[in-house]
Amino acid sequence: xxFKKPNIILSIVMAAFILLLIxxxxxxxxxxxxxxxxxxxxxxxxxxxxxxxxxxxxxxxDCGTVEDIDGNVYxxxxxxxxxxxxxxxxxxxxxxxxxxxxxxxxxEWEGLTxxxxxxxxxxxxxxxxxxxxxxxxAVNDNRGLAPEGWHIPSNxxxxxxxxxxxDSTVAGGKMKEAGYIHWHHPNxxxxxxxxxxxLPGGLRITASVGGYNSMGYDANFWxxxxxxxxxxxxxxxxxxxxxxxxxSWKKFCGFSVRCVKD
Numbered sequence: 001x002x003f004k005k006p007n008i009i010l011s012i013v014m015a016a017f018i019l020l021l022i023x024x025x026x027x028x029x030x031x032x033x034x035x036x037x038x039x040x041x042x043x044x045x046x047x048x049x050x051x052x053x054x055x056x057x058x059x060x061x062d063c064g065t066v067e068d069i070d071g072n073v074y075x076x077x078x079x080x081x082x083x084x085x086x087x088x089x090x091x092x093x094x095x096x097x098x099x100x101x102x103x104x105x106x107x108e109w110e111g112l113t114x115x116x117x118x119x120x121x122x123x124x125x126x127x128x129x130x131x132x133x134x135x136x137x138a139v140n141d142n143r144g145l146a147p148e149g150w151h152i153p154s155n156x157x158x159x160x161x162x163x164x165x166x167d168s169t170v171a172g173g174k175m176k177e178a179g180y181i182h183w184h185h186p187n188x189x190x191x192x193x194x195x196x197x198x199l200p201g202g203l204r205i206t207a208s209v210g211g212y213n214s215m216g217y218d219a220n221f222w223x224x225x226x227x228x229x230x231x232x233x234x235x236x237x238x239x240x241x242x243x244x245x246x247x248s249w250k251k252f253c254g255f256s257v258r259c260v261k262d
Contacts, residue, residue: 066259068147069093076261077195080164082157083261085150086197088131092117095144100134106207112252115141120202121212129182130201130215133254136232139222146259153260155225155233155246162244165194172198173242176219184216189242196258198237204254220255 064076068091075086093099094115103109103116115138120126138145139152146152153161165171173189175196180187182199192198202215214220216239223233227248234255236245249255 066147066150066261069095069097074147077197079161079194079196082161082164084161084196085259086195088199088201089134089145089257089259090127090131091145091147092132094141095146095148098143100138100145106204106211109135109204109211109254110207110252113137115139115145118204118254120204120215126201126215130199131256133201133204134222134257135254136222136249136251139224139232139257140226145257149262150259151262152222152224152257155223157260158223158233158235158246161194161196165244168244168246170242171244172237175244176237182216184239186240188240199256200237200239201256205250220249221258222255 065073066076066085067073068089070091070093072090074089077084077086091100092102101114101116103112103118104122109116109118112135115135117132117134117138119132120130134145161175162168162171165174170189174191174194175198176187176190176192177183177197177199178187178190178192183190184200198219198221200214200216200219202213202218203220204212218239219235219237221235223235223246225233227233230250231248232251234247234249234253236247238245
């Protein structure tokens with residue numbers, strides 16, 4: 001009993017220190033907490049990010065924001081010499097203002113050879129956290145999927161990211177959001193020390209297997225690089241490995257998209 005009161009006092013002092021430090025740190029780093037916290041007051045996302053930075057050094061505070069043509073604001077992070085979006089793309093219009101078709105029917109989706117997007121399970125509620133899924137034809141459309149001054153990363157640019165993080169055996173873990181709020185257990189190797197914050201947004205594949213699959217279990221991101229006339233490269237980060245996998249998928253598949261600064 002004699003030691004409880006000092007422990008309580010110490011906890012109160014530490015909590016007060018963290019609350020006092022949040023505005024100073026976040027104001028000097030372009031509000032690296034929750035970019036959708038428009039009220040300006042610290043919230044749980046800010047507190048979590050600051051504690052992670054101070055005690056675990058998992059998330060760098062060198063970041064800013066970028067806005068797409070629809071007005072969606074994305075947190076960004078510098079990794080090595082590259083500036084990446086730290087959230088999945090949500091845009092529904094190409095950069096020239098033309099609408100990207102939202103295709104809900106699985107059979108129609110599988111037959112596409114032009115750009116389209118969808119929401120996982122056609123549920124708009126999934127967009128806020130996981131973003132939208134795009135086929136590769138939208139990625140490759142010359143009207144522009146990425147915000148002005150940004151683009152979809154090529155094979156070479158993804159490789160530069162992997163090399164900076166060590167190699168393909170550990171890069172995936174350093175890119176994945178840590179913990180189990182969005183990822184299923186065991187989320188192997190996940191530290192998010194890069195600040196990339198990869199989320200398991202799943203994918204959309206053939207109608208024969210139900211179209212949507214693997215939310216919570218893996219993250220899939222398109223490369224801008226074509227593999228063949230029917231396939232393109234993608235990044236695959238599974239819940240049970242720390243590796244960064246480079247795969248080839250049919251261009252009609254629906255994957256998440258991250259952008260990198262020009």
